[in-house]
Amino acid sequence: xxxxPSKGISRRKFMLLSAxxxxxxxxxxxxxxxxxxxxxxxxxxxxxxxxxxxxxTCGMCVNKCGVIARVRNGVIEKLDPNPYFLKSRSxxxxxxxxxxxxxxxxxxLKYPMIRTGQRGEGKFRRASWDEALDLVVKNLxxxxxxxxxxxxxxxxxxxxxEHFFTTFAECYGSPNTLxxxxxxxxxxxxxxxxxxxxxxxxxxxxxxxIIMSGANRSEALITPDSIDMLTGSGxxxxxxxxxxxxxxxxxxxxxxxxxxxxxxxxxxxxxxHVIVKENLYxxxxxxxxxxxxxxxxxxxxxxxxxxxxxxxxxxxxxxRRIAREFAMAAPKAVYYQGRRSSFFDNDTQMRRAMAILNxxxxxxxxxxxxxxxxQIPLEGHEFVAPFYxxxxxxxxxxxxxxxxxxxxxxxxFRDRVLEQKPYPVKGMMIYKQNPLVSxxxxxxxxxxxxxxxxxxxxxxxxxxxxxxxxxxxxxxxYLEREDPIESLGGIHPVLVWREPCIKPMYESRPxxxxxxxxxxxxxxxxxxxxxYTMQEYREHQVKNNPEILKALKEKxxxxxxxxxxxxxxxGKKLKTKSGxxxxxxxKYADKGLDPLPVYKHPESGPAGQYRLILGRTAYMTHGTTxxxxxxxxxxxxxxxxxxxxxxxxxxxxxxxxxxxKSPLTTESLRLLITEKIRPDCVYLxxxxxxxxxxxxxxxxxxxxxxxxxxDFVEPxxxxxxxxxxxxxxxxx
Ligand SMILES: Nc1nc2c(c(=O)[nH]1)N[C@H]1C(S)=C(S)[C@@H](COP(=O)(O)OP(=O)(O)OC[C@H]3O[C@@H](n4cnc5c(=O)[nH]c(N)nc54)[C@H](O)[C@@H]3O)O[C@H]1N2
Ligand SMILES: Nc1nc2c(c(=O)[nH]1)N[C@H]1C(S)=C(S)[C@@H](COP(=O)(O)OP(=O)(O)OC[C@H]3O[C@@H](n4cnc5c(=O)[nH]c(N)nc54)[C@H](O)[C@@H]3O)O[C@H]1N2
Ligand code: SF4
Ligand SMILES: [Mo]
Numbered sequence: 001x002x003x004x005p006s007k008g009i010s011r012r013k014f015m016l017l018s019a020x021x022x023x024x025x026x027x028x029x030x031x032x033x034x035x036x037x038x039x040x041x042x043x044x045x046x047x048x049x050x051x052x053x054x055x056x057t058c059g060m061c062v063n064k065c066g067v068i069a070r071v072r073n074g075v076i077e078k079l080d081p082n083p084y085f086l087k088s089r090s091x092x093x094x095x096x097x098x099x100x101x102x103x104x105x106x107x108x109l110k111y112p113m114i115r116t117g118q119r120g121e122g123k124f125r126r127a128s129w130d131e132a133l134d135l136v137v138k139n140l141x142x143x144x145x146x147x148x149x150x151x152x153x154x155x156x157x158x159x160x161x162e163h164f165f166t167t168f169a170e171c172y173g174s175p176n177t178l179x180x181x182x183x184x185x186x187x188x189x190x191x192x193x194x195x196x197x198x199x200x201x202x203x204x205x206x207x208x209x210i211i212m213s214g215a216n217r218s219e220a221l222i223t224p225d226s227i228d229m230l231t232g233s234g235x236x237x238x239x240x241x242x243x244x245x246x247x248x249x250x251x252x253x254x255x256x257x258x259x260x261x262x263x264x265x266x267x268x269x270x271x272x273h274v275i276v277k278e279n280l281y282x283x284x285x286x287x288x289x290x291x292x293x294x295x296x297x298x299x300x301x302x303x304x305x306x307x308x309x310x311x312x313x314x315x316x317x318x319x320r321r322i323a324r325e326f327a328m329a330a331p332k333a334v335y336y337q338g339r340r341s342s343f344f345d346n347d348t349q350m351r352r353a354m355a356i357l358n359x360x361x362x363x364x365x366x367x368x369x370x371x372x373x374x375q376i377p378l379e380g381h382e383f384v385a386p387f388y389x390x391x392x393x394x395x396x397x398x399x400x401x402x403x404x405x406x407x408x409x410x411x412x413f414r415d416r417v418l419e420q421k422p423y424p425v426k427g428m429m430i431y432k433q434n435p436l437v438s439x440x441x442x443x444x445x446x447x448x449x450x451x452x453x454x455x456x457x458x459x460x461x462x463x464x465x466x467x468x469x470x471x472x473x474x475x476x477x478y479l480e481r482e483d484p485i486e487s488l489g490g491i492h493p494v495l496v497w498r499e500p501c502i503k504p505m506y507e508s509r510p511x512x513x514x515x516x517x518x519x520x521x522x523x524x525x526x527x528x529x530x531x532y533t534m535q536e537y538r539e540h541q542v543k544n545n546p547e548i549l550k551a552l553k554e555k556x557x558x559x560x561x562x563x564x565x566x567x568x569x570x571g572k573k574l575k576t577k578s579g580x581x582x583x584x585x586x587k588y589a590d591k592g593l594d595p596l597p598v599y600k601h602p603e604s605g606p607a608g609q610y611r612l613i614l615g616r617t618a619y620m621t622h623g624t625t626x627x628x629x630x631x632x633x634x635x636x637x638x639x640x641x642x643x644x645x646x647x648x649x650x651x652x653x654x655x656x657x658x659x660x661k662s663p664l665t666t667e668s669l670r671l672l673i674t675e676k677i678r679p680d681c682v683y684l685x686x687x688x689x690x691x692x693x694x695x696x697x698x699x700x701x702x703x704x705x706x707x708x709x710x711d712f713v714e715p716x717x718x719x720x721x722x723x724x725x726x727x728x729x730x731x732x
Contacts, residue, residue: 055556059478098630109474110506149173152427160483161511191351197575209329215338218248220616246676262602263312270308280327282362292584330361332368375489383529400718409718436464437623462694476504605726623687637702639672657732667703
């Protein structure tokens with residue numbers, strides 16, 4: 001039987017399946033597609049594990065929901081939510097349900113591969129593991145000889161086995177690790193961290209008043225918030241939502257304001273103005289727990305609702321009313337900071353403003369307020385990295401004011417690779433990241449990759465980055481792997497792990513094995529850092545605690561206590577310099593940064609052009625899931641959204657092809673005419689317009705936002721700022 005990308009299962013059937021998963025344990029067969037797969041000798045799992053229900057963890061996005069995999073005759077037939085995992089409120093989303101396709105997709109990476117054609121041509125030959133691993137090690141040794149150990153960058157995103165990859169980088173001796181936060185939430189972490197000493201979690205379940213700006217929780221799912229914001233326990237819940245688009249969250253909100261992009265800080269400063277002027281803040285809390293309120297008072301004098309209305313286009317009387325309602329609901333009120341912040345070049349200061357607004361109403365560490373995260377501690381993995389002399393600082397050291405040593409900054413790093421300053425980087429090891437899709441300005445990433453002498457990608461599918469690599473190492477998927485224990489922090493912290501549902505198919509291997517085999521070839525010293533089995537590693541993580549191991553085995557999760565606790569930090573020193581909540585940041589002042597957030601108005605675009613805004617859909621995770629057969633059934637291309645009035649002016653018709661031109665490139669896209677967006681913006685979702693022909697369902701469909709979006713940067717955290725691009729839209 002030849003395997004073709006197939007839609008095999010109808011959308012209706014799939015939706016039925018999802019609904020079923022949301023309510024209970026029906027073991028509905030996944031249909032003909034999997035019977036056909038099970039019958040194919042090509043891909044019968046090597047499993048002799050038979051019929052089992054496996055408690056494991058979803059790997060389809062960052063939330064890591066609990067899953068029960070129904071394995072029948074050695075095939076994973078269906079995934080159900082694990083009711084013991086409280087954080088997902090017994091839910092698996094569409095992507096979680098569709099996870100089986102990551103195992104059985106005909107487009108997955110099956111064997112180690114070595115490139116035979118030009119980079120990007122997609123021509124590879126199958127290789128043995130020995131040959132591929134030897135080739136990687138030869139290149140890593142040659143690169144170290146030629147350029148030093150810093151001459152190779154280790155690129156990765158969060159995943160349970162990522163730790164082994166970063167350990168390998170450390171043992172190899174490269175200071176250059178490049179992780180996803182500088183494409184995601186590093187300015188958020190920075191802004192809240194500078195104020196509270198940590199990035200707290202809004203207690204959405206118990207709050208009475210939520211303001212969400214730039215956080216589309218009905219589509220950009222974060223559990224449990226996406227569920228709790230609709231259900232809540234209070235019953236008096238109010239949700240105010242600011243977004244240039246009328247999203248599914250807007251549909252569920254009490255009030256929606258189509259805010260002018262990049263002006264959230266004006267709205268927040270005006271709320272602070274009202275709350276301070278009208279004495280609605282929590283005076284006792286402010287006196288006891290915060291620093292610098294006296295400097296805030298004159299600072300916000302000019303930021304009146306009337307001033308803000310002209311900036312953010314939300315009426316002054318609404319700002320004033322919302323500020324009063326918000327303060328009255330305190331402490332059960334949250335200005336929800338969201339997760340991703342890579343929109344504008346003032347995002348860190350915008351998050352500071354959000355943090356200050358929360359602080360002055362005294363919602364800190366209280367039920368229904370902003371609660372610092374707790375975490376169940378795990379025993380660390382100790383290893384001795386070999387010592388190498390003359391290892392330089394990381395390539396982009398000092399580029400951002402507060403650069404994360406561990407995460408780096410994609411924007412600054414890539415620029416320095418291209419300048420070849422202060423030293424050349426010529427090797428790239430990539431684990432579970434797809435920079436050609438996730439880093440703004442794709443052309444620059446292509447140039448960066450072009451000048452690499454060696455690129456190795458460890459992934460599960462032939463994504464764009466794999467297609468431009470030299471050696472591909474197939475990792476086993478999350479449903480085939482035994483993974484370390486992971487401590488998920490939050491208001492109600494939990495331990496989870498992964499158990500294999502079937503044996504890894506084809507020749508895919510878990511990352512620990514891959515790192516062990518590479519380390520072995522690098523020599524004894526390095527190999528010593530990987531000298532354990534997964535079982536030993538997991539036992540070490542929990543000091544062999546039988547209670548934890550039993551709970552994980554039987555329920556897939558371990559909670560230390562039944563309910564969250566509040567107020568643990570009250571009266572204690574926070575992790576800021578003063579030990580208090582820093583409204584005025586002396587730390588920022590010392591670095592020459594604004595110690596209180598100063599409003600900066602975003603530029604207007606050229607006449608006739610639109611600001612390009614990005615955002616999630618509920619059916620896709622980044623650029624990872626578009627080629628998933630089930631999800632492709634729901635969404636098979638991305639449309640460019642344009643407001644009806646603008647489309648009429650241009651004589652454009654719904655569904656027709658248009659050219660979208662940014663200063664970087666032009667993409668052809670299908671037009672969606674809608675009232676659900678501001679007339680000065682267009683919107684495009686992420687993950688389409690791929691370069692790799694190895695993603696057979698979606699190759700040739702939709703367009704790439706990464707190609708269109710320019711690479712501006714937020715200079716305090718080094719976060720990519722992705723909403724400064726303006727585009728023209730014309731008929732194709
Ligand atoms: N389904 C799904 N869920 C996910 C993910 C996924 O890929 N798919 N990814 C996860 C990850 S890693 C992250 S970081 C989070 C991201 O979570 P979010 O940050 O909530 O997600 P986005 O959709 O990127 O952006 C949210 C909204 O901001 C709006 N927006 C744009 N500009 C502005 C502005 O200037 N002001 C305001 N107020 N709004 C603006 C956009 O229109 C969009 O609807 O989602 C997580 N959850
Ligand atoms: N233009 C644009 N760019 C963006 C965003 C946007 O909205 N628009 N969002 C930004 C945000 S918030 C984030 S967090 C980043 C995320 O972007 P990335 O850090 O690139 O992460 P992902 O897209 O989640 O996953 C990357 C790769 O992991 C692979 N993968 C999946 N599971 C496994 C596995 O088990 N093992 C291995 N080895 N590989 C696996 C997938 O095939 C995929 O190719 O993108 C950012 N970039
Ligand atoms: S939100 Fe969906 S994709 Fe993400 S972990 Fe949960 S079920 Fe999986
Ligand atoms: Mo993210």
